[in-house]
Amino acid sequence: MKLTVRIWRQTGPATEGRLVPYPVDGVSPDMSFLELLDVLNQELIAAGEEPVAFDHDCREGICGSCGVVINGQAHGPERTTACQLHLRSFSDGEVVDVEPWRAKGFPIIKDLVVDRSALDRIVQAGGYVSAPTGSAPDAHATPVPKPDADLAFDNATCIGCGACVAACPNGSATLFTAAKVTHLSLLPQGQPERGQRVLDMVDAMDAEGFGGCTNTGECVASCPKGIPFASISALNREFRKASRAGRR
């Protein structure tokens, strides 16, 4: 099949970017979207031009490295990661726009590559259980009800790709933060730090320049791992409870 991809090219954070059209011919519907970029890059290199910079690594939908806005949607038309999106989701001859994640919290580095380290700093602010190595009790000492473990797992599947931020009209990192807070607050191991965790993580989120949450739901619609909307309500509940308790 044949496609025209219009790709955001930007040489560096301080320069201006623009969409540049590239026709790509003879691609297969079984290719992943990133393989389309591979093919294009090989052509660009052969023509003596600079290939398109984009983040990617596992190409199995789990590392969270890849992420671009395709035709206005984070990760494109299917609810998955860009590496697991295949060209069979597009029609022959289609013009496809490809842009980087756009959010104040994610400065552009080059072309489609953005800096998502703000998400790491949110986790560093408290998204963990303080469990030093070597002193843990036997794993069966604390049973965890299966429904709690399952729901914790559903939230723990977040891959930190940043699609939720890119999809949000406010550029908010609420769904990401909510996933982590919900995962840890459901487990008995996470309890002592529960209140402090949510307050610190929400503070860190605000400090990084992410916008506020207005319950638009675009984040949930674009999340490749299906983190539920209910996690945001859970985050809000945790936050109110901790604020009332005056944990600091």
Add this chain to the structure above:
Amino acid sequence: MADYLTGDPIADTKAPAVPLEKRWDERKFAAKLVNPANRRKHRVIVVGTGLAGGSAGATLAEQGYHVVQFCFQDSPRRAHSVAAQGGINAAKNYRNDGDSVYRLFHDTVKGGDFRSRESNVYRLAQVSAQIIDQAVAQGVPFAREYGGLLDTRSFGGVQVQRTFYARGQTGQQLLIGAYQALSRQIDAGNVELHARTEMLDLVVVDGRARGIVARDLVTGKIETHLADAVVLATGGYGNVFYLSTNAKGSNATAIWRAHKRGAYFANPCFTQIHPTCIPRSGEHQSKLTLMSESLRNDGRIWVPKEKGDTRPPAEIPEDERDYYLERLYPSFGNLVPRDIASRAAKNVCDAGFGVGPGGLGVYLDFADAITRLGRPAIEARYGNLFDMYQRITAEDPYAVPMRIYPAIHYTMGGLWVDYDLQSTIPGLFVIGEANFSDHGANRLGASALMQGLADGYFVLPATVNDYLGSTRLDDVLPEAVTPVETEVRERIERLLAIKGTRSVDSFHRELGVLMWDHCGMSRTREGLRKALDRVPELRAEFWRDVRIPGRGAELNQELEKANRVADFLELAELLLVDALAREESCGGHFREEHQTPDGEAERDDENFAYVAAWEYGEKPVLHREELVFDHVHPTQRSYT
């Protein structure tokens, strides 16, 4: 003309000469300690943030060391351990099915086809139970039963249920646990993290590892980072084959450059082929995706009994199907170890029974399991894997059987280390997949996650303590550093100046095909020779004709790849030499010249019960480490 020279034998001198069960306790007790107040004066570099590197960084920092940690990804959470699906073994015996530390040890030594060290494997089995405790304490949401207790399942090569799992995302969950522990230490100021930074060389001063030269992948800046010890946790080198289940960025550069600085490289030819990969769909394929081996618990593997049968699987009646694993290996059936299952798939496909495009595939069928357990149970166990399969192939595995084919997955070779996980360069420690120590010639399922975390959480923190507590280290003078940095700079300038006609990928793909054809699932003297002729030519072409657009002082992904492929082109040759020298079949190394009359691998314990530790030189120098089996007596590995 010989391909290599033979040097003095090498031996592990760190495992204490006490009974197997007491070795690790004895080693820990004899190890020197560092006073907690003195620990913060020591800097330790950790390269890599996967299960091994992340857990090591977090634990060393907890102990009070100043850890300087590196990863080439934009975040430590993206290390490729994140992609491991199936599970992690531990000798908890929660099932009361006869499991024990000794049985886990026994299974692992046997599974490794008697090419691993008993001491190391026993320790691995010992600390396995603690790993589960540690992960649970961190909030890793393992699968649980309704009573609230942890669920387990079984894996290839094993007859007990000792594998703990978190749906099909066990690696992700364990990695996030280690990443969170690391994040906590970053926030506390004990870990200084350099993301998007790649190690390009090792700084050795007075024979000791004292730092690394690294490139900031965003600015292109080359910088030296000094420390009192260096830990490499950079994963495997399976991408030498281009198509593999590894992440695209996984590479051998850190271990290869350390090898060139004096660290011996052990058993490079032991590469594991994983039996359950999604077959490639065409020339464009950039990598392969694995389907967890745990699927073999409930999936039945078959091919049509008739050659070239192109009927859809549903139209092939039961008695016209060959469930070849169940037929050939009745007691293990579909759960035979990976090397056996892979080779069996290759054999039926080579004989013309394969299914799917090009006949390179076999069916992995869940119809029986869905009838027996119901679709919801299968969804609960493997839902995300089924979704992934459907996404990639556009086929519904609940309705039609999956198609699978073997692919390069894990490398059991790596830098040689002693019981302390220290390489032949003092102060250079190597952990996880980057070392060679625990898996022998083959790796059982669910044992890589176990090794990564055992090394990082439990082994390394004790042995690094001993090294720092017993070694006097002087300050590093700038004269020692400048030449290494200059070499790294010059190499990059040289790469950029070639301005040839062929892309980095075109060289990598050609190398990959060559390696898969001649050094893949089965190898012959003739094929290995052919590849050994071609690889040096290809390397020369690379340095003459590669084209790398852009500059060095910026984000330049082609330059990153070129640096890595240049190293793969060198490592490939050592891999071939090692495969040629090993005149036996063993685990993931199948030499067609050495097989039993019924086509199984034929080991030669008399001549090859050794670790091949290669020293870098004009010609590689082989140092043999004799393997002694006092507890698990080497036998023909039988799974029938």
